[in-house]
Amino acid sequence: AQSVAQPEDQVKVAEGNPLTVKCTYSVSGNPYLFWYVQYPNRGLQFLLKYITGDNLVKGSYGFEAEFNKSQTSFHLKKPSALVSDSALYFCAVRGYNTDKLIFGTGTRLQVFP
Amino acid sequence: DTAVSQTPKYLVTQMGNDKSIKCEQNLGHDTMYWYKQDSKKFLKIMFSYNNKELIINETVPNRFSPKSPDKAHLNLHINSLELGDSAVYFCASSPASGTLTDTQYFGPGTRLTVL
Numbered sequence: 001a002q003s004v005a006q007p008e009d010q011v012k013v014a015e016g017n018p019l020t021v022k023c024t025y026s027v028s029g030n031p032y033l034f035w036y037v038q039y040p041n042r043g044l045q046f047l048l049k050y051i052t053g054d055n056l057v058k059g060s061y062g063f064e065a066e067f068n069k070s071q072t073s074f075h076l077k078k079p080s081a082l083v084s085d086s087a088l089y090f091c092a093v094r095g096y097n098t099d100k101l102i103f104g105t106g107t108r109l110q111v112f113p
Numbered sequence: 114d115t116a117v118s119q120t121p122k123y124l125v126t127q128m129g130n131d132k133s134i135k136c137e138q139n140l141g142h143d144t145m146y147w148y149k150q151d152s153k154k155f156l157k158i159m160f161s162y163n164n165k166e167l168i169i170n171e172t173v174p175n176r177f178s179p180k181s182p183d184k185a186h187l188n189l190h191i192n193s194l195e196l197g198d199s200a201v202y203f204c205a206s207s208p209a210s211g212t213l214t215d216t217q218y219f220g221p222g223t224r225l226t227v228l
Contacts, residue, residue: 032213043117043203044156044219051214088154094213099144100169101217103156 002027004074004091006104013081013111021076021107023091032094033074034101035065039087047089050074061085081111116140117220119204125226126194134189134223136204144168144210145187146217147179150201159202162187163210191225199227 004025013019025031032051036044048059055067065076076089091104117138126132138145146169147159161169165181176192191198204220 030213034216036219038154043221044205046216046218049214049216090156097213098169099146099161099163099207099210099213099215100158100171101148101156102158106154106156 002093002096002102004033004093004102004104006089006091006107008107009105010108010110013109015083015111015113016080019078019081019085019109019111021089021091021109023074023076023104025072025074025091025093027093028096031067031072031074033065033067034092034094035059035063035074035076036090036092036103037087038090038106044090047076081109083111083113085109086111117204117206117218119202119220119223121223122221123224123226125228127228128194128196130194131190131192132194132225133191134202134204134225136187136189136220138185138204138206138218138220140206140208140218142206142208142218143184144207144215145181145184146205146207147187147189148203148205148219150203150222152200156203160187160189161210168210194225194227196227199225201225 035047050067092101146161160179162181201222205217207215207217
């Protein structure tokens with residue numbers, strides 16, 4: 001069965017420092033992986049996705065994610081964090097042969113000045 | 114020019130009542146979804162529709178009934194509301210059903226509180 005795990009409930013980084021939000025996955029078939037961000041009292045906004053090809057995927061707001069097949073990971077990264085990046089981040093995987101997205105439990109990112 | 118919109122944004126009601134949440138997308142997508150986010154922020158799919166046809170129904174109590182009058186709208190009707198139905202409900206859409214690489218675009222959510 002498809003699943004993703006986000007091992008950290010919370011990540012704290014200083015503004016200007018690089019950030020990483022971790023995600024590991026377990027799939028049958030090809031992994032179609034997604035990152036979404038949820039700002040307070042807002043909907044989910046799509047950041048990026050991995051379908052195939054280059055293992056480094058670039059997305060919105062300067063975020064990127066690295067797909068690592070051997071480690072079954074899809075970590076979200078940004079070279080220099082902003083206070084405005086503070087939000088809840090969700091990793092998701094497409095269900096096996098279905099449209100549904102299966103979400104991780106979310107990681108709260110806090111960027112402090 | 115909101116892509117996926119939901120109404121209302123907030124809904125407070127008493128146990129036992131019946132309520133509806135509406136969703137509309139202007140992206141021209143064929144597929145629409147309802148997800149539920151509980152108090153611990155856990156997100157789980159409830160339903161998906163493709164061009165007005167039910168595709169996914171995830172072990173949701175039959176008090177929940179989605180209705181899709183056309184492919185741009187997917188409404189969620191909930192009968193006999195219970196305390197445990199309190200959550201944020203998100204509508205989403207994607208271009209086509211069965212295209213596993215498509216991105217799903219989410220609405221702003223409806224926060225339902227059952228008293």
